[in-house]
Amino acid sequence: MTSVPADVALRMEPGRRERVRELVRRHPRAVFGTAVAAVIAVSIVAVGLGSVGIAPGETIGIVVRRLVGLDLGVTWTPATEAIVWELRLPRVLTAATVGAGLAVAGATFQGLLRNPLADPYVLGTASGAGLGAAIALVLPIRIVFIEFGLVHAFAFVGALASVTVVYRLSRLSPWSGMTNIVLTGYAVGALLAAGLSMAMYLSGSSLRQIFAFILGGFEAASWNRLALAVPLVALGSLAILFRARALNGLLLGEEAAGHLGINVPRERALLLALGSLVTAAAVAVSGLIGFVGLVVPHVVRLTVGPNARAVVPLSAAVGAALLIAADLGARLLGDIPVGVVTALFGAPFFLLLLRRAQSGYEL
Amino acid sequence: MSPVPAIEIRSATIGYGGRPIVLAADLVVAEGERIAIVGPNGAGKSTLLRGIAGIAAPLQGEIRISGMAVRDLSREAIARRLAVVPQLATLPFSARVEEVVALGRLAHEDPLRGPGPADRAAVAAAMDRVGLGRLMGRDARELSLGERQLVLVAVAIAQASPIIILDEPTVHLDIRHQVEVMDLLVDLNVRDGTTVLAVLHDLNLAVRYFPRIVLVAGGRIHADGIPAEVLSASRIQEVFGVDPAILPMGPWSVARPAPAERARA
Numbered sequence: 001m002t003s004v005p006a007d008v009a010l011r012m013e014p015g016r017r018e019r020v021r022e023l024v025r026r027h028p029r030a031v032f033g034t035a036v037a038a039v040i041a042v043s044i045v046a047v048g049l050g051s052v053g054i055a056p057g058e059t060i061g062i063v064v065r066r067l068v069g070l071d072l073g074v075t076w077t078p079a080t081e082a083i084v085w086e087l088r089l090p091r092v093l094t095a096a097t098v099g100a101g102l103a104v105a106g107a108t109f110q111g112l113l114r115n116p117l118a119d120p121y122v123l124g125t126a127s128g129a130g131l132g133a134a135i136a137l138v139l140p141i142r143i144v145f146i147e148f149g150l151v152h153a154f155a156f157v158g159a160l161a162s163v164t165v166v167y168r169l170s171r172l173s174p175w176s177g178m179t180n181i182v183l184t185g186y187a188v189g190a191l192l193a194a195g196l197s198m199a200m201y202l203s204g205s206s207l208r209q210i211f212a213f214i215l216g217g218f219e220a221a222s223w224n225r226l227a228l229a230v231p232l233v234a235l236g237s238l239a240i241l242f243r244a245r246a247l248n249g250l251l252l253g254e255e256a257a258g259h260l261g262i263n264v265p266r267e268r269a270l271l272l273a274l275g276s277l278v279t280a281a282a283v284a285v286s287g288l289i290g291f292v293g294l295v296v297p298h299v300v301r302l303t304v305g306p307n308a309r310a311v312v313p314l315s316a317a318v319g320a321a322l323l324i325a326a327d328l329g330a331r332l333l334g335d336i337p338v339g340v341v342t343a344l345f346g347a348p349f350f351l352l353l354l355r356r357a358q359s360g361y362e363l
Numbered sequence: 364m365s366p367v368p369a370i371e372i373r374s375a376t377i378g379y380g381g382r383p384i385v386l387a388a389d390l391v392v393a394e395g396e397r398i399a400i401v402g403p404n405g406a407g408k409s410t411l412l413r414g415i416a417g418i419a420a421p422l423q424g425e426i427r428i429s430g431m432a433v434r435d436l437s438r439e440a441i442a443r444r445l446a447v448v449p450q451l452a453t454l455p456f457s458a459r460v461e462e463v464v465a466l467g468r469l470a471h472e473d474p475l476r477g478p479g480p481a482d483r484a485a486v487a488a489a490m491d492r493v494g495l496g497r498l499m500g501r502d503a504r505e506l507s508l509g510e511r512q513l514v515l516v517a518v519a520i521a522q523a524s525p526i527i528i529l530d531e532p533t534v535h536l537d538i539r540h541q542v543e544v545m546d547l548l549v550d551l552n553v554r555d556g557t558t559v560l561a562v563l564h565d566l567n568l569a570v571r572y573f574p575r576i577v578l579v580a581g582g583r584i585h586a587d588g589i590p591a592e593v594l595s596a597s598r599i600q601e602v603f604g605v606d607p608a609i610l611p612m613g614p615w616s617v618a619r620p621a622p623a624e625r626a627r628a
Binding site: 175260262 | 379380413416417418437438439441442443445446447449452453454455456457458459462463466467469470472474475477518522
C-alpha cells in the first residue's frame with residue numbers, strides 16, 4: 001500500500017501524526033514520487049513471487065536487457081526469462097494499467113458528478129460491458145485478431161454505447177446539476193443488467209466464462225492486449241489531467257464553476273467522454289474489477305486534498321500499485337478472482353481510513 | 364467620448380427554455396457604481412444576475428459588460444471581468460478554506476501548471492481582507508453558514524475582477540458580519556474602484572450602504588434611483604404588500620412593517 005501517511009501515522013503520537021499529515025499534504029509531488037517508487041517496487045515483487053521464485057536482481061536484469069540491451073552482469077536461465085517476460089511482466093503491467101485507469105476514471109466521475117459515491121461504472125458502463133461480453137460469448141462465432149476476440153471488442157463497445165445512451169437520455173440543461181444523469185445511469189444500468197442476467201441464464205456452457213468476465217482478472221494478459229489498452233488509458237488519463245482546472249471548478253458546483261471561468265457544458269462532455277473511454281479500455285482487457293475506482297480517489301484526497309492536479313496523477317499511481325498487489329494476492333491464493341481480493345483487503349483498509357479522516361464524509 | 368459602461372442591459376428579456384422571467388429590462392451601470400437590487404421573492408432578481416453573468420442568455424435584447432456582448436465572450440473572459448458571489452455553495456469533498464479561495468484564480472492561473480506566486484499572493488490577500496486568516500487550514504464544510512458565505516466573498520475577491528455581483532451576500536450572517544461585509548463592499552468600491560451590484564433582501568442595508576437602488580418586481584425594473592425615491596413608503600406598500608413605518612434615524616431612514624396594519628396586508 002502506498003499511502004505512507006496513514007501507515008506511518010498509525011504508529012505515532014497525535015502531535016507528530018498531525019505534522020506528518022501536514023507535511024504530506026503540502027508536498028503532493030513528493031507523495032507522487034513515493035507512489036511511483038512503490039509501483040516499481042510492488043511490480044518487482046509481483047514478478048518475483050509465484051510457483052517459481054525469481055530474485056529481484058534477475059527480474060531487473062531481464063527487463064533492462066530486453067528494454068535497453070544493457071548487460072548488468074546477472075545470469076538467468078531461458079526458462080526464467082520466459083516466465084518473467086512472457087507471463088508475469090505482461091500480467092503485472094496490465095494490472096498496473098487497469099488499476100491506474102480505473103482510479104483516474106473514478107476520480108473523474110466523482111469530481112464531474114460531484115458525488116463521492118460515483119465510480120467508473122456509475123453511468124451504466126459495467127452492465128454495458130458485461131452485456132457486450134456475454135453476447136460475444138453466447139454467439140457461436142469466434143473471431144480472434146491479434147489476441148483480441150469478440151469479447152474484448154463487445155465489452156469495449158458495450159461500455160461506450162451505454163454511456164452514450166445515458167448521456168443522450170438524460171437531457172442535461174447546460175448549467176443544471178448532474179443528479180439527472182446519475183439517475184438515468186442507474187435506470188439504464190438496471191435495464192442492461194436485466195439483459196445480462198437473461199444472457200447468463202440462457203448461456204449454458206458459456207456461463208462460467210461470462211461469470212469470469214464479471215469478476216474480472218488478469219489471467220489472459222498478454223503484450224498485444226496491453227499494447228492496445230496502454231495508449232487509451234495513458235492518453236485518456238493525460239487528457240483528464242489537462243482538464244484538472246475544470247474538475248477543480250466543479251468543486252463549488254456547476255454554476256459557480258461557470259462564474260469562475262469554466263465552460264461547464266463543454267468540459268463536462270469532454271470529461272465524461274474521456275472517463276468513459278479510459279473505463280472501457282480497462283474493462284475490455286480485465287473484465288469488471290470493482291472497488292479500485294471508488295476507493296482510491298478517496299484515499300488520495302484524504303492525503304493530499306481535493307485539488308485534481310494532485311488527485312489525478314496520484315490516483316493513477318496508487319491504483320496501479322493497489323491492483324498489482326491485489327492480483328499478486330489473487331495469484332498466490334490459488335488464482336481466486338482479483339475483484340474478491342480488492343474488496344476483501346480494500347474495504348477494511350478504507351473503513352480504517354474513514355475513521356481516521358479529520359472530518360466526516362457527509363453527503 | 365463617454366466612457367463605456369460596466370454593465371449595459373438593453374431591453375433584455377431573460378429566461379430559461381423560452382420561458383421569460385425578466386421582461387424587457389433596461390439597466391446601465393457605470394464603472395465604479397455601487398448598486399443594490401431589491402424586490403420581492405420571485406421577482407426575477409437572480410435571473411437578472413444570471414443574465415449579466417452569461418448563465419442565462421437573453422431571449423431578446425442585449426446584455427453587454429465593458430462594451431462587449433456577454434454572449435460573445437468565453438467563460439474565462441467573463442470571469443476576468445466579473446466575479447459572482449453565489450448565495451451558497453456545497454462541497455462534495457472536504458476542502459480547506461484556502462483551497463476553496465484559490466478557486467477564485469481559475470481564470471487567471473496557468474491551465475496546465477496551476478497557480479503561480481501571483482495567484483497565491485492574491486489568495487492570501489483575499490483571505491486577509493475578508494478576515495479569514497484564522498480559518499486557514501480548516502475544512503470548509505465544517506464552517507458555519509455565515510463563515511461559508513465569507514469564504515465565497517473571498518473567492519470573488521481573489522478573482523480580482525473589476526465588477527463584483529453578489530446574490531444575497533448577507534442572508535446567513537449575524538448583524539456584526541452583515542455590517543462587516545457591507546463595509547467591505549464599500550471599501551472594494553471606493554478604494555479599488557470595483558463596480559458592485561448586490562441583491563439584498565434587507566431594505567435597510569440597501570438604503571444605508573448603496574447610493575443607487577434598483578427595484579425589481581414582476582420581472583420588470585420597477586424603479587431605479589436614489590434610495591429615498593425608490594424606497595418610498597407608498598412604493599414599498601405597492602411592491603411588497605406591506606405597510607412600512609419609515610423611521611428617521613440620523614441621516615438615514617429605517618423601514619419596517621407597521622405593527623398595527625400588518626393584518627391588513
